[in-house]
Amino acid sequence: MKQKPALLVLEDGTFFKGWSLSHSYTVAGEVVFTTGITGYQEILTDPSYSGQLVIFTSPEIGNTGVNNEDNESLRVSCSGVITRNLCHSPNSWRMTLSLSQFLNEQEIPILYGIDTRQLTQHLRSSGAMNGCLSNQILEPKTLLKKLQEIPSMEGLDLVKQFTGGQSYQWEESIVKKWRFNSWQKIEGSSSKTIIVLDCGVKYNILRHLSSYGFKVIVLPATSSVSQILSYDPSGIMLSNGPGDPSAVTYLIDVLKVLFDKKIPIFGICMGHQIIALALGAKTFKLKFGHRGINHPTGVFQKVEITSQNHGFAVSAESSFDDQIQITHYNLNDYTIAGIVHKKLPIFSVQYHPEASPGPHDADFFFSIFSQKVNSN
Known part of the structure; x- marks a missing residue:
């Protein structure tokens, strides 16, 4: 898959530039972080992450690919994935697909190559907030305008x-x-x-x-x-x-x-x-x-x-x-x-x-x- 530049913009105007391997996309959701260093497949298919852009604080994900047994629902539930490093050469006897293939098949955006530690620390001090993720629009001000249309998670029946x-x-x-x-x-x-x-x-x-x-x-x-x-x-x-x-x-x-x-x-x-x-x-x-x-x-x-x-x-x-x-x-x-x-x-x-x-x-x-x- 071809590498493309991508951009994450938070509702307070903070933005992060990285890379994607996905189809063309522009998605928005609440930006949250998870501190687990294992279990990315279970996390991605957990319906509780619906409407959210999930940051993995683990330095790298995708090392063991994806298998047929560890899904927690029929499909990926989150709106997007954010990670520091994405493993391009996974290896496991249980693996059926690489993580990037799995996400691409389900048209789930992934942003990698950014400082997830800095992003997580920013959310810890400022609080979880909505964000917009795109590899189509690389102008922060344009994505910031789109974020004004996204409702808060408070009061939302998902x-x-x-x-x-x-x-x-x-x-x-x-x-x-x-x-x-x-x-x-x-x-x-x-x-x-x-x-x-x-x-x-x-x-x-x-x-x-x-x-x-x-x-x-x-x-x-x-x-x-x-x-x-x-x-x-x-x-x-x-x-x-x-x-x-x-x-x-x-x-x-x-x-x-x-x-x-x-x-x-x-x-x-x-x-x-x-x-x-x-x-x-x-x-x-x-x-x-x-x-x-x-x-x-x-x-x-x-x-x-x-x-x-x-x-x-x-x-x-x-x-x-x-x-x-x-x-x-x-x-x-x-x-x-x-x-x-x-x-x-x-x-x-x-x-x-x-x-x-x-x-x-x-x-x-x-x-x-x-x-x-x-x-x-």
Whole structure:
């Protein structure tokens, strides 16, 4: 592929010149950074990155190419990719395509050859902001004008573009565990049905649920209470997803009714925020978000290193009901990272216990959910 000059312009006028290998493009989105040094394929296919231009702070990506097993959804979800170095000679026994081929096939822009350290430091001090990426228009002032038409992520409901119009049953019944590089299936009760409300679900969440022997049915986040209850669920999972959780009012209203049914409910990331909103909390936009696979969370001197990807958080100033207990904090900034209801079988975490990519410190939450479902 032929190398082309490319340009990134931020809404405050800052710009960076680099290179691309892609088709001709001009795209815009929120510019965010992730600190993980592995797992670029899982990150790129995570629906929670929808509408965003993702900066990889790792010095180089693409070394192991792309394979057929590590995708977290059907396609790349982010609007563009920004990196310091792009590997042009990847090598792995699992590889089917190079990263540049993979992105080009899906028409996802990539900008490389810029100082991502400087760009990340700028966003840490100024906050995440919209940006425009182009290899067609190389004049910063022209791209800056285009940015004025791009809405802020605050108040944006992006769930509707990922939640499917139809329900489906997840068929994969095993999940790969990092134990002697073997495949494991955890025995469970196949008679139990878990409904996953799809805000932009990652495949590894479905794999984990399936590994406990559950029948996993995925429903759109726009489903009504009657549609959800028609499956006679033994448990309900609220998935991760993109955008502002406070804009997903239809799901918040549905949850308020479901709480009275006393069905075990587990929320992850966006699901955590929506559960908190339904319980009377408030959410807010973080300055630059939490994105990476090395975020410490915990309480009472117990720490889990976790995988995170979110730009919003539950406010610690929320008027929580007395029955709500905070179970985890993000230990970098002490934002709320986990809650549990003292009487109802409801709990949620702001991070990703399915760990794809990331450490497995928190995957015990699926075991807790399984116990609640089987004892309910």
